[in-house]
Amino acid sequence: MDDVTVNGARHPAPRDPDTTSAEHVRDGLGLTGTKIACGSGVCGACTILVDGSPTVSCLLPSDRLAGRTVTTVEGLGGTHPVQHAFAAHDALQCGYCTPGFVVSASVFVDTWRADHGDRRPDRDTIADALSGHLCRCGAYEGIFAAVAAACAGEFDAVPDREPPRRDAVDKVTGRARFSADLAPRGHWEGVIVRSAHAHARVRAVHPGAARTRAPDPGGPAEGAAGASAAVPEDTPVFTDLLGDDRTVRYVGQPIAAVAAPTPGGARAAAAAVRVEYDPLPAVLDPDAARAPGAPVLYTTRDERAAAPSYGEAPTPPAPWKGNVRGPGTLSWRGPTAVRRLRRAARSGDPLLVSGEFTTASQAHNPLEPHVCVASWEPGGDLYLRVSTQAVAKTAERAAQHWGLPPDRVHVVSEFVGGGFGAKNALSADIVASVELSRIARAPVRVVFDRSEELTDAGHRPGARTRVALLADRSGNLSAMSVDSVGEGGVSVGSSTAALAFLMYGRAPRRVRDFDVVTNLPPGMPMRGPGGPPMAWALEQAVDAMALRLGEDPLALRARWDGNPKRRALYERAARLDLWRDRPRGPRTGRFRRGVGVAAANWMYLIAPQAQVELSVEGGAVVVRSATQDIGTGIRTVLAGSVADRLGVPASGLRVEIGRSGPVHGTGSYGSRTTTSMGPAAVQAADRLRAALRERSPSLPAVGPVPEHAFKEALVSSEGVRVTGGRSRDRWGQLSPNMAGDLALGRGLSGAVHVMEVEVDTLLGAVRPTRCWAGIAAGRVYAERLARNQCEGAVVQGVGYALFEERRHDPVTGVLLTDNMEDYRIPGMGDVPETEVYFHEGGFEHVTGGGVGLGEVSVVGVAAALANAVHDATGWRPHELPIRPDRLIGGLR
Incomplete structure (x- = not known):
């Protein structure tokens, strides 16, 4: 039988056609740089080279590797120019998709340079070359720069x-x-057995031949079918x-779990589990759920x-x-x-703008799926x-x-492949793996x-929002009303309207949030x-008001908005060529260009219990905390903060995070x-310097520390x-500590997005x-990493605006978009060239001078794109995403 050569070493060729090449490389050979994400050849995370050609290994049966030569990311040795360029240009965030990108890019760069010399390819050429790869974090700007630089021989x-x-x-x-x-x-x-019904009572669950407790040396295992001897x-x-609650309320709800020594054995055991249901009436549409006589979920x-x-915060009570x-x-x-809005509606006031806007639900869809390896x-x-996005909280909840x-629960999360809010709970993967173990x-x-x-891993719920704005004869905001209905399946917690309360000054306003529950999976x-x-x-609606007033949309926002930090952004945006040179007036022809703007804010949130420990071990400083890095770069922030304060190089510090323990670290959510x-x-660095000076009084009390003095x-x-x-x-x-480690600080971060689009009518x-x-957002701790986050937010906002939409069968409640072909996220050819500008003032009262920017950088992106589409075509998108059928229908 032919062997397979992997990274220069010969191995026996695998025989099992039911095992994929990705599984063989990872579990058989231990080359875990190859990642499994989509399982259908769409995302590129599992890319390897087979006889020098990039190949998605999740689709290739492992027995097809016989006689072939395989190179994985480990086989590139860390010396390829693409690897240097990706690291230098920060062409990554969580890093889960990065090996696949690197493997494909290495072939493209080598081929390009052989054909074109050290010349930079343009953006579209790079996008075409890497079109088989997806990055959910949206690190595309860095990838464009890295590949171009590697092609140029830099x-x-x-x-x-x-x-x-x-x-x-x-x-x-x-x-x-x-x-x-x-x-x-x-x-x-382990494999989870999930509900096949949208609403039902579970009468019984039969485990098949699986046992339900650990082997008993003295007798048969409970649950083994007809066993009379030890199983x-x-x-x-x-x-x-x-x-205790035996009611299932959506298709896909976890019911049971099984485990076996092999993946095939686990799947077979799951197929053997039999569930007896008493089906109940289900509501799968928000309108049907509100109708008189509709089946009630709760x-x-x-x-x-x-x-x-x-x-994210505790859900307040509501009727x-x-x-x-x-x-x-x-x-x-x-x-x-x-009163003002009703009077304006009765009189037909031309300065009343109103409308209803809907959004689809958006899946978090991190490329690293939910996963837990549990052991007792x-x-x-x-x-x-x-x-997980919350190492310390997960350990606490598990205990x-x-x-x-x-102290008997140990959570390890060395690297996290994205989360975006989906990985904060004691989720089904954790519970199942612990019980099965x-x-x-x-x-x-x-x-x-x-x-x-x-x-079933979470999604941003859809929403239906009615907004009304009234301006007075001076063009000032006179009244605002925002009513929003969240559509989070079996979950609740809408805050959409409440966030509008914080925008555009203090004009009288009404904001009301509602939820309508249906027999669909829960949002997060x-x-x-x-x-x-x-x-x-x-x-x-603000853009529509600007048109009604005959005023520049950016100028109207600057006039209505009382936030001085956002006003600084308006002034900067007004000077952009992108804004000043935008087309004006009606446009004709097939391809039409438009430019739109949107403003946003976000609360300033704090983790009051955050801790960092510094210890001297083996002549080095170890930075330790039970926090985690989901791709936002907290490892780098911790090392940089300590190094800057001590006046020493960050490269000499060792950072240990991603493990629970006595040093509490905050979760990665809420900015x-x-x-x-x-x-x-x-603060830890200041205390370490003081402790060091007790033993070495010659150490400077402030400022840089000479290398020899620090080592001594x-x-x-x-x-x-x-x-x-x-x-403090x-x-x-503004608030006490909530939910264990969450408080509201004073001040709001701000964002302004200006988006240009080309519409093919x-x-x-x-x-x-x-x-x-x-x-x-005030002081930026790590500039390139912060810029990367904001660039990625634009990518996710573009996906929200144009592509992402969870669709369910209206009769059964089965998710139809349960793969990454039907649920589309943006690739490199879908995203704009993005420039990020930081206004770093306004938070001088904050310890450290800066607040979070992960949330505020995504809020207004889709709205800016919608306003750009209206600017280009005169058609106002009310439903998200802006699908081609909706746009064409709107232009007719």
């Missing part, structure tokens, strides 16, 4: 400068180990996941209280009427605004290797759930496939929860990580350990060409 030698991202080299070489990569030898594979220890295991007070929430919840307590009834150690400790002392007495890995990820918080649907409605962890690191101080301070926390802001905070296609993103 990275043939090892760069003499450290890359801007601390873990970049690990990610471009495939050394970064994500949760699924950490499964030990001998682990079992073999490799018999599949089963656990029930429903708990019939008791306890059921309503237990409804899942898609908000229920059937399947409708609201208005919430954060709503503002605004009697003055209501002999002493009773629980280890969770899990993809509570399984009744363990906190207890029964199997072996580590168990549970990984969502892409269908599960798109169905997603980057700027409530913000993008609010901006989609409000910012288009609060950097603004909380950075100041905690600074560390030698005499072995074992010194200090902890820093985040001190000068003006305090024949095919209904919208192509974003350029975007300017102005961000006002």
